[in-house]
Amino acid sequence: MxxxxxxxxxxxxxxxxxxxxxxxxxxxxxxxxxxxxxxxxxxxxxxxxxxxxxxxxxxxxxxxxxxxxxxxxxxxxxxxxxxxxxxxxxxxxxxxxxxxxxxxxxxxxxxxxxxxxxxxxxxxxxxxxxxxxxxxxxxxxxxxxxxxxxxxxxxxxxxxxxxxxxxxxxxxxxxxxxxxxxxxxYGVAAENYLEYAALRGDASDNLPGVTGIGEKSASALLSHMGSMQAAWADIEHNNGDALLAAFDSWAEETGARRIGASLLKRLTADGARERFEFNVRIMSGxxxxxxxxxxxxxxxxxxxxxxxxxxxxxxxxxxxxxxxxxxxxxxxxxxxxxxx
Structure with a gap:
């Protein structure tokens, strides 16, 4: 053609x-x-x-x-x-x-x-x-x-x-x-969709998401941090300070509820990162x-x-x-x- x-x-x-x-x-x-x-x-x-x-x-x-x-x-x-x-x-x-x-x-x-x-x-x-x-x-x-x-x-x-x-x-x-x-x-960039799906999980494939992270919080997390690679690096090297600052700033600008501390707690819970990385491995084509x-x-x-x-x-x-x-x-x- x-x-x-x-x-x-x-x-x-x-x-x-x-x-x-x-x-x-x-x-x-x-x-x-x-x-x-x-x-x-x-x-x-x-x-x-x-x-x-x-x-x-x-x-x-x-x-x-x-x-x-x-x-x-x-x-x-x-x-x-x-x-x-x-x-x-x-x-x-x-x-x-x-x-x-x-x-x-x-x-x-x-x-x-x-x-x-x-x-x-x-x-x-x-x-x-x-x-x-x-x-x-x-x-x-x-x-x-x-x-x-x-x-x-x-x-x-x-x-x-x-x-x-x-x-x-x-x-x-x-x-x-x-x-x-x-x-x-979905409120996420196309290049972040796999990370979004890994956070959220996929019930149809019997893949639980990161505990406490749903579609809205996954979207917000990627929007504020740019990628999960950046989020995990901040948690590992900076105790999540950049994550907290980003969500606190967003809450002040929009009047939204402060959710940074609860997100950080869920991401640092036992098995959270392992679950995310496991899902990425299974979901990747x-x-x-x-x-x-x-x-x-x-x-x-x-x-x-x-x-x-x-x-x-x-x-x-x-x-x-x-x-x-x-x-x-x-x-x-x-x-x-x-x-x-």
Missing amino acids: TTITMTTSSSPPRQRKLLLAVDAPSLLHRNHHARAHTRLADRSGRPAWALHGMLRQIIESIDSFAPDAVIFGLDDRAASLRRDFYPDYKAGRAEKDDQLVDQLDRAGSLLDALGLATLTPPGLEADDVNASAATWAEENDWNCVIITSDRDAFAHISDHTSILRLIDGGINGSPLLTPSRLRIM RTDLDLGLTPDIPGTPGLLPLDIERVERVVGHLNMEATTALALRVLTGDPASIGR
Whole structure:
């Protein structure tokens, strides 16, 4: 695809080329729960509502963003390095429905059959692919849009990378999160989101936060100290005097309650720093994965357009004529598909 300036209701102007990184398991989970009532089956009679919903949203995203390359991250469902390190990782989540498991297992082969690029990193997750995609985009001077419903990906937001966070309402009803929009939502700079999340914890992954530190206090702490590296250094070398002074000054200027002493007490409690650093380790995405993208070689996986016959055969197997027509128009660039 050619590099052009693009302005749509869902995306900012751009001059760089664009990589679309898709968190496939996240989309499959959302679509399984949203579409299970349809009982849609493919032509072989197997459940296909989650696969169809995921693919439909992907096609709509490609139509909206006009990316130059697309990469799909998948979870290694057989092994987990994070669970090896922390056996209680994601403990407490409900058991997956067998029909969802079936569609999760088939997603990679479906996308590969289309000629799209997928990556299932051994022992890792789709979020690691997202992290590596954001890094790849910055290193190659591309833009990146990550499509996910998982807020863990917010840690990858930068001047190069935005997050389309899927919520109710689908692609067109979902927010595109940039550094400025993230700051409005959470009161933290994009580069501090990982530290913010580590302080707060993540119940969905069974990761408790630092005791006594919630979203508001985590945001305030990072806003006043700039980073947790600065906060820990102040505590270690200066008994937290700079932290106390910053919060006392803020309280005097705004009339807010003085919370510096209580924050300092919580940060210096036994195990507080260890909990923070443990969470950072678990939450950090791998940034060094080989995505296998070769944008200088036309026709390689991940690049658009796709082969017409493959799209018609693979999408057609999902047994939704309207989606097949949309896929042919968007994914192949075939003029004859317009209006089908």
